[in-house]
Amino acid sequence: MSNTVKGVISRVKDEPVELVDIVIPDPGPNDVVVRIQACGVCHTDLAYREGGINDEYPFLLGHEAAGIVETVGERVTHVAEGDFVVLNWRAVCGECRACKRGEPKYCFDTHNASKSMTLEDGTELSPALGIGAFAEKTLVHEGQCTKVDEKEDPAVAGLLGCGVMAGMGAAMNTGEIKRGESVAVIGCGGVGIAAIAGAKLAGASKIIAVDIDPTKLEWAKDFGATDVINSKDADPVEGIQGLTGGFGADVVVDAVGIPATYKQAFYARDLAGRVVLVGVPTPDMTLEMPLLDFFSRGGALKSSWYGDCLPERDFPMLVDLHLEGRLPLDKFVTERISLDAVEQAFESMKAGKVLRSVVEI
Template sequence: MSYEVRAVVAMKSGAPVEVQTIRVPDPGPGEVLVSVQACGVCHTDLHYREGAVNDEFPFLLGHEAAGTVDAVGEGVTDLAPGDYVVLAWRAPCGDCRSCRRGRPWYCFDSRNAAQPMTLLDGTPLSPALGIGAFAEKTLVAAGQAVKVDPAARPEAAGLIGCGVMAGYGAAVNTGGVSRGDTVAVIGCGGVGNAAIAGASLAGARRVIAVDIDDRKLDGATRFGATHTVNSRGTDPVEAVRELTDGFGVDIAIDAVGRPETFLQAFYMRDHAGTVVQVGVPDPQMKLELPLIDVFSRGGAVKSSWYGDCLPSRDFPVLIDQFLSGKLDLNGFVSETIALEQVEAAFTKMHRGEVLRSVVVLR
């Protein structure tokens, strides 16, 4: 049996997305069928639409999603119909060299559904990040569906599936922010604000938000920023040093992903401090950095892939923090929209007018 559902599809590079009817199969071994209740509009979806990830069109977009399990395939024992889940684009295999070394957050063979979802003419769809959740139903590997507390509303809960987890994890998992640390975060979009929230919850003494937009800086204080720096007319490195007694921060997080912001993060940290890059750069970007500066400043330079998270461990924790009032997931939801409004949401996102537009399907 299969299901015909409405979904947002990118047919070719740079063209506006379309709402089409697609076919979703019943789950096979190790798969689950999920009714999507809400899905955030992420920059990664726009990258797919523009062909910046790969050229495997047509794409079924959407990946920051929450919903309920409709059916499970053979061999699935830890999920059942009716379970409330957040979808993850990392599902550790448990068998690769990284998983066997006890580092499943670096899994080299993350699982996705084996069966394709298709257009009505049978053309296979490439689901964004192995999920494809701008759809009334989607098919994923069982390990991608993480059970969480159903008290969390899906518009907010789904956002931990990508952007919030990436930023929060960049601070907590990759950066290792701990009590008393000083932290700077460059870029106050969804990922940057999640990094600010994570640093604040981890006990950072000072969290400095850096951006070129005063509106975004005002919003960053909602998530825990103690100080703000507008770098449009100010040298952010000098400003951050002034706010840290001339030393620089313990952890500097680049949530933008440009050479200039990476260099700012590199130089605004204290001696032997840590740089974390979580912003995704354009593949054509190059970085020039004196090697002697890398050597003489010590510390660590790290990239953070999905916040170095383990979804089965981290998603329920973030949901619990949300429900206890510690993590303001509602603050990331700028608007709720229908499937037909995804293309307009891309425009708003590109202009920096929203943290997240969220498609609601229930």
């Protein structure tokens, strides 16, 4: 039997979001209904609202979520009613060419729910990243649910669903940081700070944070940065080289994703160093650089999609590390808000006042 619940939608480009009644259908054979307990406010949700993803309005926003499996479809085996889960947007298919060659992190056919959530008048909703979790309940494919330790705070666990995992994975999975290496992170928003936390967890000896905001640089120190550079006041390439014996960092993570910061990352690395792009460029951005520089510097230039994570492997591990006191995931939660405060949370995000606002339901 379908459920009518409250949810936050974006109905029109650039207009404030609305808290409305939405209809959650009965799950299909491999779908589950999850009762949402907490959902982080991510920049991707704002991008949906502003038309930066596509124009398939209305959107049901929210995707960094944790909650309890409430109802399961008849063929579901992956989770059971009552399980505490973190939602993900990489429910790998196991059948595409990436999965078959042993690289499911690049799965080309990830699963989503088989039915649409709707407004009360029947208008179909486009769920953000196939999740749509600014709602009391949501409908997802069973593979989008990753069971984690139920002792974890839902507000903390849910953040692994996107930004925190993207940043930590960029450092640990894509960047393959080794113990004792030097790392620089350009851009210290939520994803960049997570990359710093990941670099520390991986055993980096020097972690250099770069940003133009002194508050964010203080956050970076709190998560493990050994040095900070305010790029308003100093050239970041020269600064990173100066802190690494003149050579540059072994790994540089660009958590901004614009041509200027990518060039900084490229030239701030050591010879044969690695550049990791995790900040998401817009479609209109282009990059012009001497081709000879790519050849002469060697190394690796990588893009990090969702931190190259595998939710079933990474989410439980990171939750366990937090519960053991070895990873300060709770520090990412700046404020806890209600469903009707999402629009204000977007303003706080744009002003750089928060690492994460988290909706608690």
